[in-house]
Amino acid sequence: MTTLQEIARQIDAILGDDTREIASAQSTAALEEIRLRVLGKKGRLSLLMRTMKDVPSDERPAAGKVANEAKEAVLRAIEERRAQLREQEIAHAVRTEGVDVTMPGIRPRLGALHPITRVRRRIEDIFLAMGFRIELGPDIEDEHHNFDALNFPPEHPARDMHDTLYLATDLLLRTHTSPVQIHTMKKYAPPLAVIAPGKCYRSDAADATHSPMFHQVEGFMVDTNIRFSDLKGVLGEFVHSMFGYDTPYRLRPSFFPFTEPSAEVDILFRRRRADGQVVEKWLEILGSGMIHPNVLRNCDIDPEKYTGFAFGMGIERIAMLRYGINSMYSFFENDVRFLAQFV
Ligand code: DAH
Numbered sequence: 001m002t003t004l005q006e007i008a009r010q011i012d013a014i015l016g017d018d019t020r021e022i023a024s025a026q027s028t029a030a031l032e033e034i035r036l037r038v039l040g041k042k043g044r045l046s047l048l049m050r051t052m053k054d055v056p057s058d059e060r061p062a063a064g065k066v067a068n069e070a071k072e073a074v075l076r077a078i079e080e081r082r083a084q085l086r087e088q089e090i091a092h093a094v095r096t097e098g099v100d101v102t103m104p105g106i107r108p109r110l111g112a113l114h115p116i117t118r119v120r121r122r123i124e125d126i127f128l129a130m131g132f133r134i135e136l137g138p139d140i141e142d143e144h145h146n147f148d149a150l151n152f153p154p155e156h157p158a159r160d161m162h163d164t165l166y167l168a169t170d171l172l173l174r175t176h177t178s179p180v181q182i183h184t185m186k187k188y189a190p191p192l193a194v195i196a197p198g199k200c201y202r203s204d205a206a207d208a209t210h211s212p213m214f215h216q217v218e219g220f221m222v223d224t225n226i227r228f229s230d231l232k233g234v235l236g237e238f239v240h241s242m243f244g245y246d247t248p249y250r251l252r253p254s255f256f257p258f259t260e261p262s263a264e265v266d267i268l269f270r271r272r273r274a275d276g277q278v279v280e281k282w283l284e285i286l287g288s289g290m291i292h293p294n295v296l297r298n299c300d301i302d303p304e305k306y307t308g309f310a311f312g313m314g315i316e317r318i319a320m321l322r323y324g325i326n327s328m329y330s331f332f333e334n335d336v337r338f339l340a341q342f343v
């Protein structure tokens with residue numbers, strides 16, 4: 001028969017031996033070993049707890065209390081020592097490994113949007129604010145959407161193998177975003193006010209102003225009574241939002257197979273030279289015009305009832321003018337020193 005006295009005697013022994021050992025443990029690992037030896041499944045205190053059922057019932061509550069208090073005392077001693085040891089271990093690591101925990105951390109560098117993406121989004125925002133919506137078309141087109149439906153005659157030089165990247169008979173990488181006009185006008189009835197950003201491809205060798213892959217934003221509006229003055233108003237608003245409200249622009253007569261009449265838009269670009277003198281230059285930023293009746297007809301839209309305008313611009317070109325970049329290479333080399341300027 002185990003008695004309260006016997007339990008108390010054993011607990012005194014445990015507390016005596018083990019708390020002394022705990023207080024002098026030299027590492028957190030040694031501490032864990034002691035904890036298991038006392039409080040683990042087969043630990044001294046755990047085994048003692050199990051003999052509690054042999055204690056006479058009138059002494060059992062008192063014996064239980066003593067045992068529980070002992071357990072708490074051991075746990076407290078372990079926690080105290082563990083905190084001391086951890087402090088010592090950190091101090092030791094700082095001394096021997098040369099870690100200065102007071103040194104400021106290294107801030108991770110944040111990435112940023114590519115300048116082409118930034119300018120594309122800016123262009124999108126300007127036209128979305130004017131009520132346009134976005135449509136996307138495929139990079140791989142057939143000749144019908146890229147050329148025929150846009151009123152390109154069969155002998156047009158753009159169709160030459162030298163200018164266009166053909167994939168197979170009748171399949172090619174689109175040379176402009178204008179085919180999205182065809183897809184959209186075939187799918188939806190007017191009124192339409194749409195912009196179509198995306199990648200384009202041409203069989204050009206890369207140099208400072210050319211790249212076999214580049215980006216365009218196409219735009220068009222079709223409704224009853226759309227006039228050339230609507231084109232001028234919308235593109236003027238675009239120029240002013242993009243380049244500043246004091247930027248002069250002009251429309252210059254031009255030719256595209258899919259518009260009649262056609263116009264190129266120039267902006268007056270001002271640049272301060274190294275010697276301080278300001279030089280001004282008219283620079284073309286986009287092509288535009290009234291959608292050719294044949295194009296509307298090719299999309300089953302009656303040109304007697306509906307009219308529209310269209311425009312197309314190169315995103316790289318807009319970005320080069322906006323940021324004063326003079327080489328197309330900069331966009332595709334992904335040199336972090338260049339890209340980091342656009343954070
Ligand atoms: N698609 C023409 C190009 O890539 C650009 C263009 C000019 C688009 C006039 C238009 C437009 O919609 O009306 O050179």
